[in-house]
Amino acid sequence: METSKVLKEKLFMKRQHGVFRMSEAELAECDNFCENYKDFMDIAKIEREAVNYTVELLKNNGYVEYKSGMPLNAGDKIYRNNRGKAVVMAIIGTAPIEEGVRLCAAHIDSPRLDLKQNPLYEDSETALFKTHYYGGLKKYQWTAIPLALHGVVIKADGTTVEVNVGEDENDPVFCVTDLLPHLANDQMAKPLAKGITGEQLNLLIGSRPFRDDEASEAVKLNIMNILFEKYGITEADFISSELEAVPAFKAKDVGFDRSMIGAYGHDDKVCAYTALMATVDCNNPEHTVVTVLTDKEETGSDGNTGLCSAYLKYFIADIAETLGSDCRTVLSASECLSADVNAAFDPTFPEVNERNNCAYINRGVCITKYTGARGKSGTSDASAEFTGRIRRLMDSHNVIWQTGELGKVDAGGGGTVAAYIANLNVDTIDMGVPVLSMHAPFEVVSKIDTYMAYKAFSVFIND
Ligand code: MN
Numbered sequence: 485m486e487t488s489k490v491l492k493e494k495l496f497m498k499r500q501h502g503v504f505r506m507s508e509a510e511l512a513e514c515d516n517f518c519e520n521y522k523d524f525m526d527i528a529k530i531e532r533e534a535v536n537y538t539v540e541l542l543k544n545n546g547y548v549e550y551k552s553g554m555p556l557n558a559g560d561k562i563y564r565n566n567r568g569k570a571v572v573m574a575i576i577g578t579a580p581i582e583e584g585v586r587l588c589a590a591h592i593d594s595p596r597l598d599l600k601q602n603p604l605y606e607d608s609e610t611a612l613f614k615t616h617y618y619g620g621l622k623k624y625q626w627t628a629i630p631l632a633l634h635g636v637v638i639k640a641d642g643t644t645v646e647v648n649v650g651e652d653e654n655d656p657v658f659c660v661t662d663l664l665p666h667l668a669n670d671q672m673a674k675p676l677a678k679g680i681t682g683e684q685l686n687l688l689i690g691s692r693p694f695r696d697d698e699a700s701e702a703v704k705l706n707i708m709n710i711l712f713e714k715y716g717i718t719e720a721d722f723i724s725s726e727l728e729a730v731p732a733f734k735a736k737d738v739g740f741d742r743s744m745i746g747a748y749g750h751d752d753k754v755c756a757y758t759a760l761m762a763t764v765d766c767n768n769p770e771h772t773v774v775t776v777l778t779d780k781e782e783t784g785s786d787g788n789t790g791l792c793s794a795y796l797k798y799f800i801a802d803i804a805e806t807l808g809s810d811c812r813t814v815l816s817a818s819e820c821l822s823a824d825v826n827a828a829f830d831p832t833f834p835e836v837n838e839r840n841n842c843a844y845i846n847r848g849v850c851i852t853k854y855t856g857a858r859g860k861s862g863t864s865d866a867s868a869e870f871t872g873r874i875r876r877l878m879d880s881h882n883v884i885w886q887t888g889e890l891g892k893v894d895a896g897g898g899g900t901v902a903a904y905i906a907n908l909n910v911d912t913i914d915m916g917v918p919v920l921s922m923h924a925p926f927e928v929v930s931k932i933d934t935y936m937a938y939k940a941f942s943v944f945i946n947d
Pocket residue numbers: 591751752781824825
């Protein structure tokens with residue numbers, strides 16, 4: 485007769501804090517890896533900056549910009565920059581391309597406040613920018629915090645001005661003001677979703693007038709004059725700009741034990757960075773590796789830099805044809821990790837999760853078989869067979885992983901790029917890091933989970 489202890493060991497699934505399954509050496513490697521991740525988070529707050537960082541890193545690691553028709557051989561490293569806002573890279577494998585590619589897909593856009601096309605106005609001797617929020621955010625969270633402005637302006641003559649204000653210690657920052665509690669009786673009685681409206685997300689950018697008693701809108705004029713002197717831009721140039729207000733704070737360790745990282749934009753740069761590092765650290769893979777860092781996930785993946793666009797398919801088609809095959813054959817034999825974050829169980833809000841089927845911080849990278857809402861609507865739902873293959877792969881390489889779905893049934897829901905890749909007839913499953921306070925200006929992840937995402941993507945692309 486086996487004892488219950490032995491039987492449990494044999495029959496029950498292990499749900500354990502990752503630290504109990506890592507050596508001191510691996511934990512040190514994990515913490516070290518996360519130092520570099522924090523640096524990345526401070527440099528790459530918006531998609532364009534993430535692309536610049538990535539392209540630079542790829543070039544330094546022997547990747548060359550790929551042009552259709554270029555000859556390709558095993559071991560070659562290539563990338564394609566899609567309009568400065570998305571990037572796709574590949575390492576040609578030794579196996580025939582007909583055997584498919586190993587695809588990792590993460591997104592580098594995060595929720596934020598975008599400036600409207602005619603943003604600048606003056607009211608009561610203050611200058612403000614009108615914004616239109618990007619992605620799903622809780623508006624009240626974006627008031628009364630320091631914000632930085634990142635992006636580009638295309639001037640009337642076609643030249644590009646890059647803007648990055650609020651990150652340097654000596655830079656000014658901006659903010660959205662909120663009502664003082666003393667006068668907020670009406671506001672506080674409203675439902676949370678209505679306490680701050682989209683049209684109240686106005687960015688405070690100035691308050692000192694241009695010195696001329698005759699001038700009207702003198703504060704606006706003074707701001708425009710400062711912008712003209714610094715960037716050479718006029719008001720009409722905002723029409724052809726993409727300026728994004730993002731939290732001005734830096735990535736920081738969270739907790740006395742420094743076990744977690746707080747930062748803006750973990751969703752989904754924590755998966756983008758780990759997938760990128762796994763790719764850069766990969767040499768001479770058997771199967772061709774393709775890693776895509778995409779834009780526009782937070783607004784539904786439409787547009788030519790989002791994954792509903794054909795740019796990924798065209799890139800794979802170019803590789804397939806150059807190597808004597810075709811796109812449909814290669815895609816049909818391919819496998820994909822849709823590398824995106826999931827919600828972590830939050831002990832302060834236990835009611836939105838079902839404890840047996842949600843992700844917990846520190847239990848490793850999270851595998852999510854299906855996403856969606858209202859009866860899994862909108863999900864691609866990985867097959868049991870593919871889920872089983874990924875499970876075996878992770879276990880055989882000591883990757884600490886867990887499974888988790890996004891919240892209780894009918895509590896809400898959401899999706900990732902998984903469905904768009906699966907729709908190309910690719911075996912696809914979601915895998916990523918559990919996040920606390922997802923989509924908030926300051927999101928939290930665990931260092932162990934971050935490192936395990938890197939390890940999981942490495943194992944997958946080197947298999
Ligand atoms: Mn995401």
